[in-house]
Amino acid sequence: MMETTRSRKMQRSLVYNKLATGTFYGLGALVLLLILWLLFTILSKGLPGLTLDFLLKLPEDMDAGGGIGPVLFNSFYILFLSLVISIPIGVGAGIYMAEYAPENKLTEVLRICVESLSSVPSIVFGMLGLAIFAEYFQIGLTILGGAVSLAFLNLPMLARVTEEAVRAVPNDVKNASYALGMTKFQCIRTVVLPMALQGIITGICLVAGRAFGESAVILLTAGLSTSGEMWDFNLFSPGETLAVHLWYVQSEAIVEDAAQIADRSAAVLVIIVLLMNLLFRIPLWFNNRKLKK
């Protein structure tokens, strides 16, 4: 009976609707396949030749068979230093914006500052690091310069994720703590931060993942070479990281097995970034389950 009452226009709309739904699903499947294929390509090219030896050995200049030891170490070292510098300031700035900032013109200006800083292209931070450390302080391309420039890049992102996490804490809870006679700082330390911690940590691992793979900044500030030693903690030695090494091997290296080294480096880079995102979340996941009980 329904069929007879349907006008032609209505039928057309229904057909379009079906077609569109199909197209959207097709699009989604296509993108998903593309992403899986990307991961598969990276891992299948790089994983077979991946040994512990490769991860720890020194790179070779001419002969095949070099590793990525110092480069990998530098990656973690620079990441660690940059987080040490940027987390206290970035998180502090985020808390200020969420909890203290009064609603006035000055706060607007501060907010525009944070947003502008987060839109600055990474290469510009690289040039800033180059100008400050190589030109102004005359210390050349160093691990220190790379870490500080990378910290600049992390700052606005950290501030933003912290602000979001802190804002998500309900006001009821805060009011309850004020009613107990807490000062603002006591409230933040004992109520707001524990509740926002999950969001802040998730944010920090996203930032860390991005910083680990960042190459433009490091290329300009920490250089294209290493000191040639493993476990070199000296802040003033050159600090090529894994991401930059991938670029170097692809574009300039003359070793025989450059292609294999590039394949493996890319795989290592992707695996570490993915692990970073996963590992940080496992404790949170357990925490959540505890809370639910």
Add this chain to the structure above:
Amino acid sequence: MSTSTQQYVPEDSVLPMKPPKERFSRYVRARMANRLIKYYFLFSILALCFVLGLVIFFIGKTAMLTFAHISFADFFLSFNWTPEEDHYGAAGIIINTLSLTALTLVMAVPVAVGLAVLIAEIAPKWIKNMMRPVLDLLVGIPSIVYGYLGLTVLIPFLRRLSGENLGDGLLAAALVLALMVLPTICRISDEAISMVPKKYREAAYALGSTRLQVMMRVVIPAAGRGIITAIIMGMTRAIGETMAVVMVIGNTAQLATTLFTPASVLTSNIVMQISNVEFDSTWNYALHMMAFLLLVISFILILFIRYLGRKGSDKA
């Protein structure tokens, strides 16, 4: 919603001024800490602004020196970038940057918005819960890896497909960039679409609309501002991206007239040349001018997003 509850922060004066003697130090400590920590947080945000100031100061100062040596028109209107012979015309490179961004968006936006509609409106819950982390994963892959994939997989593929000798150029760069900005645009549009109130949809369904009609005539227009914000965020990412582009664009300072002309954009030109130039040379100044241009473009885009956001909140 919990956000509707107002927050009542006690004034410092409300706290007892003269506490009982035996607990004196505890009160003083709490109040001191309160005061000091507030200044620490203020200091952090000011440090952030200081970094922004440093960026503008250092890049801008060096950039302005360019015009002591060459004229404004030489830089912006000439297409001849041969620094070895003292020609610093950046017009071609600037136009390449703009056309690369446009090409990227033309490819990425339909797919990204379509995907956002699928995730937010059509797909059942388990697909949503699968797609969102997968897209986040795509954001997490370092840009250099995209460049490396472009160089080792995409360019040979394009070479075979087009029969060109070199696959480098705008098309390869735009394809790589499109993949990179896709998750950014998709996730923000997804959020904007999910924010559209349910009653709009129900009203449209009550009028007898099909799902496609609801999406096209109600949901997407209502989320329009959010989607535009998403596109601009994708744009800032595409304009500032360096390492992925530099590996596939060919790095030749000329105007890209076809999709397969090896070309160069602001970011790739800077990163290829800056390590080789003297600090006190016109060449270096001109490169800083390019970086300054990048800064100006991204600031304008950010201000535009703010303007959109403010207009949105006025209406609501």
